Amino acid sequence: MxxxxxxxxxxxxxxxxxxxxxxxxxxxxxxxxxxxxxxxxxxxxxxxxxxxxxxxxxxxxxxxxxxxxxxxxxxxxxxxxxxxxxxxxxxxxxxxxxxxxxxxxxxxxxxxxxxxxxxxxxxxxxxxxxxxxxxxxxxxxxxxxxxxxxxxxxxxxxxxxxxxxxxxAAEYQETPAETRDPEPPVDPAMITHAAKQLTEAQNVVILAGGGAKRGEAGLQALSEALDAPVVQTVNARGLMHGHPLTVPASPSLNAVRALIDSADCVLALGTELGPTDFDMYATGQLAKMSNLIRVDRCRDQLARHKAALTIQGNVNVVVPKLMEVLPHEAKQSEGANRASETRDAAWEEIGPDYRHQVEILNAIRSAAPNALMVGDSTQPIYAGNLYYDHDRAGGWFNAATGYGALGFGIPAAIGASIADPTARVICIVGDGGAQFSLPEIMAAVDENLPVTFVIWNNHGYREIASSMQDAGIAVTGCDPSPPNFAATAKSFGIPFTSVPAEPQAVAQALRESVVLDGPSLIEVTAPKFEPQKD
Known part of the structure; x- marks a missing residue:
């Protein structure tokens, strides 16, 4: 050089x-x-x-x-x-x-x-x-x-x-590479210890986090061997779609907490057990996790919660090693029944408004199977984070948990589309959050990306308005006027349609958009939040 x-x-x-x-x-x-x-x-x-x-x-x-x-x-x-x-x-x-x-x-x-x-x-x-x-x-x-x-x-x-x-601007001078220590190998004794604990337990529950999202086959084999329901955090959604053992529901829901409480051994794979997944209602407590086994790549993370056993390592390495030492005969512990009962109870628990929004998500999934669904903090994303079974591993992600940054959805969807140009990308954002990063749609136009931007327009920050009202605070600052999205789409030079917040209407609009080359915009019109008057 x-x-x-x-x-x-x-x-x-x-x-x-x-x-x-x-x-x-x-x-x-x-x-x-x-x-x-x-x-x-x-x-x-x-x-x-x-x-x-x-x-x-x-x-x-x-x-x-x-x-x-x-x-x-x-x-x-x-x-x-x-x-x-x-x-x-x-x-x-x-x-x-x-x-x-x-x-x-x-x-x-x-x-x-x-x-x-x-x-x-x-x-x-x-x-x-x-x-x-x-x-x-x-x-x-x-x-x-x-x-x-x-x-x-x-x-x-x-x-x-x-x-x-x-x-x-200076001239480059090559320097010999430095030797770096690789990740420490997984301790075989810990694998043996974990397998013994899992084998002796009668009612295992698996908690799958984002660290497990690239290991679907191994996770499914492990859950079937243990006959264990698999509870997915937001970053793990899409794993084991439709499987009898899957529980695609938030571990903050009482129904899911009850499942975890009933376990005599909990195996947590690649999850930090953070409150935006495990305690979003701010109870101050996680579900009881008896004989907790944690697997994570981060040593510091493993030290943050008390556990019966911790294994430092990549989930995709640890799970196959566990399978090697588990008994060949699958455990029988009514896992599918436990998962089914939890799914049914969680569905009832989320309430009619969120159930309606999940039905819209299900309709979108049917209209665009195996899509990447990227979201921002908005009502249907909140609903899906509580309960939604996506059909693609790693295909559901958003910024409504963890750090929770608004403006994430539109640009993240563009990055996702560039990473996998064969996939249809569905970006779901609210009218408020969209205004944080609306101009980024022009990057999708420049790159001619197959992204459908779905804007849930309820004319404001409904979640914040509801929280203010519930706290007895006068609702203030929660109704920023949205732009005319039809005119916005026209200025971007992309197809536009506006539909009511009904599953079949949204699904039909999606079907029409996914056959198009390049980006398109769908506005879903939802009722505006009206504060209750004294």
Missing amino acids: SGTTIGEALVAKLRQRDVTCVFGIPGVHTVELYRGLAASGIRHVTPRHEQGAGFMADGYARVSGKPGIAFVITGPGLTNLLTPMAQARADSVPVLVVSGVNKTASLGKGLGHLHELPNQLGLAITVALLSEQVSDTNALDPVLDRVFHSLTNGRPGPVHIEVPLDVA
Whole structure:
């Protein structure tokens, strides 16, 4: 790479690491990163805001299984990306953010340079797993080694690299790769211990989290061997669709808590047991988890909840090892009946409004089978997070849990579509949340992506308005006027239709949209929330 700049070398080395797409908005502080980009074979997608770049990288990573990459400028480019980085951190999504930074000699001196921050590295590390600077011409290789090791070992999340302006334009000097310790091997004694505990138990329940979403076949085999119902968190939805042992319902529901309480052994696979999944009603307590066995890649995570046994390791490695030592004869413990009774009770528990919205989701699933369904914080997504059985592993995800960032849905759906161009992507957002990132639809137009944007228009923030009213607070600030979505779609140059919030009407609109090339927009008109008067 003689005569190659650091910026060019960085792009080339990303391509060597199987990076095929970056999301970014070029600026004067990143032009050197773009010097070699056009010839690299890496696709560049231009969002309309740096936050969109981060959420696109997130959606791309969730679907592809590879790190999503975002290029942003110094200062405001990075600060605009902090929210997507925090969402990725909460949901264990591998995202690499590459930013510029001012010239090395100026850093930390407060001289008033363009886009200057007091400490950009320090700011990024508040949400990143790792934040590194390419400090000189021979630092690129060690930095890339460290950040990609972080992205691919242990619990994934966002990482950050900054390249000073003077270094980006300097000549690259190759440095030998550093040796990195691999993930520790799974302890065979722990596998044997866990298998013994699971074999002796009479009523096992499995809790499947996002760490299990790429291991559907192993999870199904394990659940059948143990005759154990499988409760899915939001990030695990789509696993074992329609299976008699699946429980696609929130572990915060009383019906699901009762199932977990009745277990004499609980096996938690790749879930942090966080309150947005396990205690969304803020009771202050999780369900009782007798003889809890936890499997997670993160040692720190395993220490956060008391358990009878913890196994550090990738769920997709641990589950096959468990199958090797479990008895060949499947356990008989009425697992299918327990799961069925829980599903029925959970369905009744969510109430008629949410049941109606889940029926709309079911109609969407029927109209567009095996789609990627990406969401934001809006009523049908809340309903689906409580109870919905998607038909594609890893095909249901949204930002209504964990960090809970509005504006996620539209750009994340774009990233998801780029990750799997063969899939239909259905993006479900509310009229309020859509206004956080509505311009990003133009990126879908630019890239001609098969994304159907479904906007649930109830003219405001219904969930917040309901919470205010329930708390005895005068409903204030919850009715921002939505734009004319028909006119908006026309300005974007994409097909538009508006339908009532009824399952068959929405399904028909979906059927018409999925045969189209490129993006389209469907407005679902729902009743506006009207506060009760004294």
